[in-house]
Amino acid sequence: MSSNRESGDGRYDISMFPRKKKLPGIIMELKCDKDLDDKALDLLSSDALDQIQEKRYDAEMKEEGITDIVKIGVAFSGKKVKISTVY
Numbered sequence: 001m002s003s004n005r006e007s008g009d010g011r012y013d014i015s016m017f018p019r020k021k022k023l024p025g026i027i028m029e030l031k032c033d034k035d036l037d038d039k040a041l042d043l044l045s046s047d048a049l050d051q052i053q054e055k056r057y058d059a060e061m062k063e064e065g066i067t068d069i070v071k072i073g074v075a076f077s078g079k080k081v082k083i084s085t086v087y
Contacts, residue, residue, distance in 0.1 A: 010055035012057040021066055029048040029052050
């Protein structure tokens with residue numbers, strides 16, 4: 001597991017490389033803001049997921065031959081959490 005390493009066009013928050021290439025890798029981007037309603041929280045988690053795609057945070061994994069990558073965008077607001085994923 002690593003965090004804040006450079007990959008693609010930026011720095012991801014959390015990345016978990018599998019020990020065996022047949023297992024999936026995981027990339028997580030975390031966002032937080034205060035006093036968000038459910039709709040705004042949903043948008044923020046989608047923005048986190050979009051950032052993973054746009055900045056190509058999966059580049060390092062792909063270079064190592066990992067093709068199955070789970071991308072997770074997580075948004076926090078107080079005690080509320082919203083998670084968006086792409087497999």
